[in-house]
Amino acid sequence: MSADYDDVMISLGLEPSTPRNAPAEHGERRSYSNGCRCAECREAWRRYQADWRASKRRDKDALARVKHGTTTTYRAYGCRCEACRAANTAAMAAYRARHRKPATAGGDDR
Numbered sequence: 001m002s003a004d005y006d007d008v009m010i011s012l013g014l015e016p017s018t019p020r021n022a023p024a025e026h027g028e029r030r031s032y033s034n035g036c037r038c039a040e041c042r043e044a045w046r047r048y049q050a051d052w053r054a055s056k057r058r059d060k061d062a063l064a065r066v067k068h069g070t071t072t073t074y075r076a077y078g079c080r081c082e083a084c085r086a087a088n089t090a091a092m093a094a095y096r097a098r099h100r101k102p103a104t105a106g107g108d109d110r
């Protein structure tokens with residue numbers, strides 16, 4: 001699920017949430033994202049989320065200044081205003097349209 005999302009981000013020229021090739025070690029939130037639920041990774045994740053929430057609170061100000069209606073704002077700032085959601089939806093749709101498989105097994109000819 002998140003891998004698909006990363007593909008979308010890459011296709012949009014944005015950075016994926018996780019570097020592809022760097023191995024994650026226990027105690028890193030990436031390891032948690034990769035599915036590990038050991039105590040170290042859970043703790044790292046918990047800290048990350050707390051951090052993220054705190055930074056979001058700090059970013060309230062920034063959010064008032066950034067341009068809305070962009071996927072960057074949607075993703076980087078976690079903005080879910082109507083303009084940003086629409087931008088994200090459009091980007092996802094464009095991505096899907098671009099990556100739609102050529103019609104082979106019928107169903108595309110009406």
Ligand SMILES: [Zn+2]
Pocket residue numbers: 025026027031032036037038039040041
């Ligand atoms: Zn772990």
Ligand SMILES: [Zn+2]
Pocket residue numbers: 068069073074079080081082083084085
């Ligand atoms: Zn917004």
